[in-house]
Amino acid sequence: MSPSKLRPTSRLRFPPKAALALVPLLASLVAVPACRGPEFFEKQDLGRAVMRFEDDPTETHVQQKVFYATEGAAGGIGSSGGGGCGCN
Amino acid sequence: MQLNQGLWGLLLIATCGVSGFAQEAELEVGEGSLYTRLGLYHKDDSGGGNPFYDESLTVIEPALVMDYRLSEDWSLGADLLFDHVSSASIKRLGDRSAYPNTQQSGASGDFFAGATLRARRHLDEGRSWGGLLGVSGEYDYTSLSFGGDYSWEREDRNASFTVGLGGFYDTVKIIRWDGTQTEGNDQRFSLSTNLAWYQAIDGRTHGTLGLTHTQQSGFLETPYNAITLEDGTNPPNPNLEDDALGVEATEELPGQRGRDALFGRLRRYLGADTSLELGGRYYLDDWGIGAWSLEPRLYHQLVDDRLGLRLRYRYYTQTPADYWAEHFAGTDPADAPTFRTQDPELGEFDSHTVGAQLSFKNDGAWGFDVSMDVIMRSDDLDHVLLTFGWNRRF
Numbered sequence: 001m002s003p004s005k006l007r008p009t010s011r012l013r014f015p016p017k018a019a020l021a022l023v024p025l026l027a028s029l030v031a032v033p034a035c036r037g038p039e040f041f042e043k044q045d046l047g048r049a050v051m052r053f054e055d056d057p058t059e060t061h062v063q064q065k066v067f068y069a070t071e072g073a074a075g076g077i078g079s080s081g082g083g084g085c086g087c088n
Numbered sequence: 089m090q091l092n093q094g095l096w097g098l099l100l101i102a103t104c105g106v107s108g109f110a111q112e113a114e115l116e117v118g119e120g121s122l123y124t125r126l127g128l129y130h131k132d133d134s135g136g137g138n139p140f141y142d143e144s145l146t147v148i149e150p151a152l153v154m155d156y157r158l159s160e161d162w163s164l165g166a167d168l169l170f171d172h173v174s175s176a177s178i179k180r181l182g183d184r185s186a187y188p189n190t191q192q193s194g195a196s197g198d199f200f201a202g203a204t205l206r207a208r209r210h211l212d213e214g215r216s217w218g219g220l221l222g223v224s225g226e227y228d229y230t231s232l233s234f235g236g237d238y239s240w241e242r243e244d245r246n247a248s249f250t251v252g253l254g255g256f257y258d259t260v261k262i263i264r265w266d267g268t269q270t271e272g273n274d275q276r277f278s279l280s281t282n283l284a285w286y287q288a289i290d291g292r293t294h295g296t297l298g299l300t301h302t303q304q305s306g307f308l309e310t311p312y313n314a315i316t317l318e319d320g321t322n323p324p325n326p327n328l329e330d331d332a333l334g335v336e337a338t339e340e341l342p343g344q345r346g347r348d349a350l351f352g353r354l355r356r357y358l359g360a361d362t363s364l365e366l367g368g369r370y371y372l373d374d375w376g377i378g379a380w381s382l383e384p385r386l387y388h389q390l391v392d393d394r395l396g397l398r399l400r401y402r403y404y405t406q407t408p409a410d411y412w413a414e415h416f417a418g419t420d421p422a423d424a425p426t427f428r429t430q431d432p433e434l435g436e437f438d439s440h441t442v443g444a445q446l447s448f449k450n451d452g453a454w455g456f457d458v459s460m461d462v463i464m465r466s467d468d469l470d471h472v473l474l475t476f477g478w479n480r481r482f
Contacts, residue, residue: 058153
């Protein structure tokens with residue numbers, strides 16, 4: 001198609017203000033090492049199916065495939081940081 | 089543009105280095121687990137992305153991850169994956185009337201295969217270390233990978249910590265956009281360090297926090313990527329969309345890249361078999377790309393522990409690499425900047441993803457899930473992802 005048909009992309013500012021939404025998330029985790037966390041008898045809800053963090057490894061792979069291979073950023077889905085391929 | 093299948097495979101290798109081990113930890117001696125998935129992925133080029141190429145793409149991809157607890161001390165695992173890709177770029181390179189020198193036509197350019205072997209030594213109830221070796225490749229590259237990690241879990245299981253290191257050594261066969269391959273092979277090395285922390289905060293809330301740093305060196309271009317030079321006087325080029333007035337030149341990128349990502353997930357149980365998660369990621373690299381994402385998820389058990397529903401939304405945005413431009417002016421590669429790319433992956437865009445998954449479990453012995461995600465991007469390179477997963481214990 002001709003360049004004139006291109007839909008312009010919005011100009012982004014970085015770091016965007018909305019990224020500040022990450023701060024409470026991260027700070028909440030950074031702040032907790034001082035506390036010991038719940039006692040074992042308080043943790044039954046953490047063991048529920050809807051609370052399990054263990055992802056199906058094949059699903060993580062597919063998610064990485066879609067997002068890492070089509071975005072400029074890598075890292076944070078699963079634990080890999082990217083790298084190792086015939087691409088950049 | 090052909091999607092970077094190699095990255096996918098090696099990301100699985102790296103991912104299973106940690107997440108796969110997390111599955112192993114739950115296995116009893118003599119017990120194993122098998123995860124399989126069939127993914128169907130389609131990228132639609134609705135006139136977006138690189139203005140000079142059709143970047144539509146379809147991928148069919150089976151994947152298999154197996155783990156087995158050999159003894160109290162040892163676990164073993166293996167990953168196998170395979171991709172079949174049909175893309176506009178493959179068709180383009182296969183057109184000998186346009187590119188008489190092309191070598192891709194008839195080659196296995198649309199297949200990727202990879203395999204990884206993993207082992208884990210359990211030192212005691214809370215500590216373990218693991219290692220992996222992998223190999224993958226397709227028609228234009230081979231990659232060897234290695235990795236290792238050490239994990240420690242607090243005695244009360246309220247916190248765990250993992251540190252990992254992974255490396256990739258790639259040999260890239262340089263096949264350019266027009267099929268010429270007079271430059272031989274080149275190498276690329278990637279080294280990635282990972283830190284991951286899990287913390288139970290209270291009886292209803294827990295989260296993870298992670299950090300990765302990846303350093304890459306060597307041939308970091310995607311060899312078949314080209315830029316198009318325009319000055320309005322070039323003749324119509326039949327190899328470009330709408331016979332645009334342009335000439336191609338190779339993509340050129342620096343030989344070093346450092347990448348950092350900080351990410352976390354926080355999940356809280358809301359009652360009535362429902363939980364809410366907020367995930368986020370912040371990314372920076374020294375090519376000038378900055379990115380962040382926010383991803384809320386809602387989990388709900390529809391039928392006890394058997395049928396579960398997951399809904400999610402993801403917002404992602406990134407700034408472009410310093411070397412990216414939508415258009416380049418000129419008639420000769422010497423007119424272009426030393427480093428240049430038109431790869432939409434390195435450009436500026438944002439995206440919205442909505443998805444749903446239904447999962448079924450049968451008393452923990454086996455289960456399956458179906459999911460669908462729709463990704464809408466500001467550069468019109470929208471995606472649809474369908475997957476079907478099946479797993480069982482044995």
